[in-house]
Amino acid sequence: ILNVEQSPQSLHVQEGDSTNFTCSFPSSNFYALHWYRWETAKSPEALFVMTLNGDEKKKGRISATLNTKEGYSYLYIKGSQPEDSATYLCAFLSDRDSSYKLIFGSGTRLLVRP
């Protein structure tokens, strides 16, 4: 059974703190990893789609790294702001015999206090 784990489940930080969280996924049959930012009462917003081992992607103060060999991705937020408060979801895409499975993690809920 494919499982995707995210840690921590929730995180409270002070404005200006930098933070990071983890997405762990199976290291076999990797095809892609997605990161989403999901604010309450809004739609999930795509942050990154990562496909290559060693990938590093950046969008403003948010960046992500990918290690497909050991099965993890880190999401970093530099200098957190209250508007970064959201749930951050990762989704692992596996490719086995040309059949794709997209499995989501439970998310890390980030609250940034002013």
Added chain:
Amino acid sequence: EPEVTQTPSHQVTQMGQEVILRCVPISNHLYFYWYRQILGQKVEFLVSFYNNEISEKSEIFDDQFSVERPDGSNFTLKIRSTKLEDSAMYFCASSVLGRFTDTQYFGPGTRLTVL
């Protein structure tokens, strides 16, 4: 900025009834998806659709579910005979390119409540 829209925002139905959830993807997008999130659980992929055909589907997407692009703009998810466990938030998404490696844009969701 173009966005994916979904209607209705909330649908209440009786067990055994058919429901159709509607989505209008972004106009130049070619790939369409349905996801759901049962309250307190993870988001789950249901189905992807391209060129008027299902391209991938999960184990959840059984014969009770069907998808259609009835015209040039709408993308619908039909649940033939709803069960209590179909109660969930259903999200539609679209992307320009497919195979899950392109950025997907999500709609705001339809909350389905089956009584």
